[in-house]
Amino acid sequence: EIVLTQSPGTLSLSPGERATLSCRASQSVARNYLAWFQQKPGQAPRHLIYEASSRDAGIPDRFSGSGSGTDFTLTISSLEPEDFAVYYCQQYGTTPGTFGQGTKVEFK
Amino acid sequence: QTHLQESGPGLVKPSETLSLTCTVSGYSINSGHFWGWIRQSPGKGLEWIGSISHIGNTYYNPSLKSRVTMSLDTSRNQFFLNLRSVTAADTAVYYCARGASSPAAAGFWGQGTLVTVSS
Numbered sequence: 001e002i003v004l005t006q007s008p009g010t011l012s013l014s015p016g017e018r019a020t021l022s023c024r025a026s027q028s029v030a031r032n033y034l035a036w037f038q039q040k041p042g043q044a045p046r047h048l049i050y051e052a053s054s055r056d057a058g059i060p061d062r063f064s065g066s067g068s069g070t071d072f073t074l075t076i077s078s079l080e081p082e083d084f085a086v087y088y089c090q091q092y093g094t095t096p097g098t099f100g101q102g103t104k105v106e107f108k
Numbered sequence: 109q110t111h112l113q114e115s116g117p118g119l120v121k122p123s124e125t126l127s128l129t130c131t132v133s134g135y136s137i138n139s140g141h142f143w144g145w146i147r148q149s150p151g152k153g154l155e156w157i158g159s160i161s162h163i164g165n166t167y168y169n170p171s172l173k174s175r176v177t178m179s180l181d182t183s184r185n186q187f188f189l190n191l192r193s194v195t196a197a198d199t200a201v202y203y204c205a206r207g208a209s210s211p212a213a214a215g216f217w218g219q220g221t222l223v224t225v226s227s
Contacts, residue, residue: 033213045154045217047215050215088153090154092214094212095169096156097156097211097213097214099154099155102153
């Protein structure tokens with residue numbers, strides 16, 4: 001199975017700052033089927049990005065995804081207070097689907 | 109608007125079978141897509157359990173394949189998860205989800221249900 005490694009584990013930032021989250025795959029992700037999720041305490045993960053760079057409907061344009069093959073990035077251009085959460089990447093190009101261990105974006 | 113809702117026992121005894129139902133509203137499950145299950149536990153993070161297509165093809169995580177069965181009932185617009193021979197390691201929040209482009213896709217999730225395995 002494909003192992004996804006996210007870095008950093010925790011990102012301490014202030015509102016208005018830029019967040020850059022990394023997701024590295026142990027082998028190439030088929031068709032760049034890489035998704036990003038946001039999760040807040042007590043809630044289900046919320047789907048933000050699919051196919052590495054396409055935003056879901058209703059997701060603000062401060063969220064952007066990039067990358068291909070084995071290296072992917074989620075960028076939040078200017079953090080809003082509601083963006084402080086845990087972010088996961090998932091590859092769904094091959095089964096079994098696999099998730100990264102998460103990056104927590106916390107208030108500095 | 110599509111809505112997914114998990115239901116089932118919140119407590120299961122070790123060695124017994126965990127059975128969950130996902131009820132879908134706002135979309136007919138036999139119209140397409142993949143219907144999957146994902147779980148989240150503190151120790152193992154998010155884990156894809158498997159999925160079933162709208163025509164009943166199943167895709168299971170090899171790590172759970174020997175214990176998992178998924179099925180669907182299009183007349184009730186529901187799909188199901190059975191996980192046999194559970195242990196404490198199966199304690200988790202279980203989510204059902206809909207995926208569009210591949211068996212492991214999960215673009216839309218239910219709210220999740222906590223299942224605890226304990227005697």
